[in-house]
Amino acid sequence: MIVLAHISDTHLDEGAQAHGRAEAMMRHLATMTGIDAVVHTGDVTDHGTLSEYAEAAKVLTGPYPVLHCPGNHDRRGPYREGLLGEDAEDGPIDRLHRVTGRDGTEALIAMCDSTVPGEPHGRLGDATLAWLDDALRGAPAGVPMLVGFHHPPLELGIPYVDGIRQVDAERLAEVVWSHANVAGILCGHAHTPAVMRFAGVPLAVAGGVVSTLRLPYEPDAEAIVDLAAPPVVSLHLLGGDAERGWSLITHHRAVTLP
Ligand SMILES: [Fe+2]
């Protein structure tokens, strides 16, 4: 079994609010045992500057590898330079990771770039979809893959975020349907945890570390953002096997702020 801590939307901006919340989350994760990796599904920084990525590189560390992808608030060039130590070029940031659980089981995690530079909504570009399709085809037999990106590919029933979701998602659905080794999809952007199905697999949206989106059913829904609600981490337990099917169990835990 693989255990992943899934966080999202730290929006680090060199200010105390975002910094303190991200730090509290990472400190909380460091106290947990049995986690194999942390997955961060984007909006790592708020403005995508080099100094914000320097802050992110310092804060988003701990006893586990931290796998991440950009969100609409990130910028590819500085993200590459400040967070990945690469040249600042503007192509999509797609990265494949291999994670090994304590019992020796393995999983692949494809972190994809769903950003459209300069736009709040998302779309997986042709190059990213082709890269994902290749990664799924080339995966070793019996090893499941989780696909991560920032923008949910479905409506969540929240008008504000539905208006800036991932568009043209039927192209992704086609890729997922054509490979039996996709065990689930992880995303962020909504700043509120949610679970649904997409193309026959579980899809989990992580809460926002920096803030929580109010649901239309809550008091003060028109205020949209709740800056006081505690950040939530999703713990995903990936198990099962290729014959009986993969299973993804998701637990949620609110993190107390200092
Ligand atoms: Fe965000």
Ligand SMILES: [Fe+2]
């Ligand atoms: Fe976002």
